[in-house]
Amino acid sequence: MKEKSIFILVIFVPVLEPFIYLWKLKVMHSTQLYAWRALWDKIATKQNLHKRGVVFRDTLCVLCGREEESTSHILITCNVSKAVWNMCDNWLRVNFMHHSVLTNHFEEFPCLFFNKEANSLWKRLWVLVLWFIWKHRNNVIFNQTKMDAKEILTMAQIQYWAWMKHKVRKVNFSFFWLDPISLYLH
Ligand SMILES: [Zn+2]
DSSP, X not given: OHHHHHHHHHHHHHHHHHHHHHHHSOOXXXXXXXXXXXXXXXXOOHHXXXXXXXXXXXXXXXXXXXXXXXXXXXXXISHHHHHHHHHHHHHHTOOOOOOSSHHHHHHHSXXXXXXXXXXXXXXXXXXXXXXXXXXXXXXXXXXXXXOOHHHHHHHHHHHHHHHHHHHSSSOOHHHHHHOGGGGGOO
């Protein structure tokens, strides 16, 4: 019995790590809850709704129309979301390995060599980018409005800036936009 418990612990602790990490982040509760549900693959994508018996004409992604709308597709591997993450890389000036599994994507964003505080700050950015990609997807469906990748990222950046301005001391506006990583290198 004891051995079984240890086995279960060994199997599940590494898997639960990103969830625990996410829950410790101090971000707007609604975005955190959304990211939490996305990591558990519980958001209302066409694929997930279809599994629950909702009937659609097709389950294709509403952004590209080429692949099935799964959680990982709509948030990271779709051409639109991929373009947002690539622009985010350019902004941060990092070459981030984009995993196609959402939990891995979260864990490795953006770089592990930054200090703990910096990592924690950039994980908040990850949550916001994810949130705005999903908001964009919903706007396409329900409001027939479209934004490009740059506009989606800008929404996340503005929200992130507003959060940092209130929560983090001594954040220089120019550095934030032009060289955000430099804020955390010293
Ligand atoms: Zn797509």
